[in-house]
Amino acid sequence: MFFILSKTMSYLTQPLVIVCLLLVASVVIKNTRWKKWLFHSGLGLLLFFSNDFIANEMITWWEVKPTPFTAIRKQYDYGILLTGVTKSEMEPKDRVYFSRGADRVTHSMQLYKLGIIKKILVSGGSGRLITIKEREADEVAKALLLMGVPQIDIEIENQSKNTRESAIAVKKILNGKILPENCLLITSGYHLRRSAACFRKVGLPMDLFATDFLSHKRTYTLDVLIIPKVDGLNTWSALIKEWVGFTAYWISGYV
Numbered sequence: 001m002f003f004i005l006s007k008t009m010s011y012l013t014q015p016l017v018i019v020c021l022l023l024v025a026s027v028v029i030k031n032t033r034w035k036k037w038l039f040h041s042g043l044g045l046l047l048f049f050s051n052d053f054i055a056n057e058m059i060t061w062w063e064v065k066p067t068p069f070t071a072i073r074k075q076y077d078y079g080i081l082l083t084g085v086t087k088s089e090m091e092p093k094d095r096v097y098f099s100r101g102a103d104r105v106t107h108s109m110q111l112y113k114l115g116i117i118k119k120i121l122v123s124g125g126s127g128r129l130i131t132i133k134e135r136e137a138d139e140v141a142k143a144l145l146l147m148g149v150p151q152i153d154i155e156i157e158n159q160s161k162n163t164r165e166s167a168i169a170v171k172k173i174l175n176g177k178i179l180p181e182n183c184l185l186i187t188s189g190y191h192l193r194r195s196a197a198c199f200r201k202v203g204l205p206m207d208l209f210a211t212d213f214l215s216h217k218r219t220y221t222l223d224v225l226i227i228p229k230v231d232g233l234n235t236w237s238a239l240i241k242e243w244v245g246f247t248a249y250w251i252s253g254y255v
Contacts, residue, residue, distance in 0.1 A: 010244050015049040015236045050228035053220075055235040060215040062239060063189035064196075067209055072116050077178050078155075079117035080170055080206065081108045082163065082187040082195060083124025083136035093134075096143045101188055103212040105140055108186050109147050111209065117184055120144060121173065123157040123166040135159075163191075163245075164254045167198040180204040188212035190238050194246045197255035214238055 011017065022042030026035050048054065085101035098105070111117045122137040122144070135158035144154055157173060160166040174183065180203070187195050189210035196208055214235050223229075249255045 009248065010241045013240050013244050015045065015233055015240065019046045019049070047228060049236045050230070050232040052224045052227075052229045052232045052235075055232040055239075056215055056218065056224075059190060059235050059239055060218070062193070062242070063213060063215055064192040064208060064210040066189070066211075066213065069110070069114060069116070075115060076117045076184040076207070077182040078119050078121045078174070079108050079111055079184045079186050079209075080199075081105065081120055081122045081140065082166060082185075082191070083122060083140055084187075084191070085212075086136050086139040088126070088134035088136065088139060096139050096146075098143075101212045104187060105143055107209070107211040109144065109149065111184070111186070112149060112153070119153045119155060120149060121155040121157065121170065121183075123160060123170050125158045125160050163195050163198045164249060167195075167202045167204060170199070171202050171204055174204070180206050183207075184209050186211060188214075190214055190242055194242060194249060194255065197246070198249065201253075201255055 019042050022038050022045065026038035026042060029035050029038065081104060083104075085099055085104050087097040087099050090097040108117070108120055112120060122140045124136040124140075126135060137156045137158035141154050141156050145151065155173065157166065157169045160169045174180070180199075183204070183206045185192070185195060185199060185206040186209045189212065192208055192210050196206070199206055246255065
């Protein structure tokens with residue numbers, strides 16, 4: 001039930017959904033005063049959420065900052081790679097399709113090649129409401145094998161549906177074998193706060209490695225300050241999804 005409710009809320013709180021609901025309501029409602037208010041609210045929110053400068057300032061504040069490879073002074077037994085980066089519905093099924101978060105995989109690969117992590121534990125099943133056969137961890141593991149990581153250095157957890165379940169499943173795998181301080185948690189910068197809190201809650205405080213950044217260098221050009229951009233909407237979508245998720249996890253006692 002929690003999984004369904006959290007997914008539903010994450011959809012309903014998306015900026016574009018809110019804007020569309022307001023604009024549709026402005027057409028349907030007959031009251032002139034409300035019609036104008038709904039239309040102006042929808043248009044105003046669209047301009048706000050599509051402003052790249054505002055979106056970038058907010059995501060820069062929220063994201064966990066990147067760690068230079070040269071600043072890492074220890075070797076970890078495991079890199080815990082959280083999924084959410086493949087497009088399992090794509091065909092043909094003879095290859096792996098990556099979405100925006102592919103940095104999670106490529107940077108994990110770089111950490112492995114540099115000897116910073118000895119093994120990669122890929123965690124994540126299907127985050128869809130309707131179960132599908134393909135599991136993300138399996139897809140990512142295939143990609144890692146193609147990149148040259150030996151099978152012996154890849155471990156898979158492919159049953160979890162969300163970050164909370166990943167934390168619990170990873171704890172079961174590591175329990176009695178590997179200490180959490182010898183693991184490095186790897187995920188997107190905007191997702192790392194919630195992930196770290198989930199893992200700490202189940203007794204797995206880990207060092208963090210952020211990837212897949214949505215933020216960019218602050219600029220004051222006209223296209224950033226004034227012109228509406230789809231990138232702004234996408235950034236706010238990711239940010240609000242994390243805020244809703246963090247709040248739901250906090251209410252449920254998961255963080």
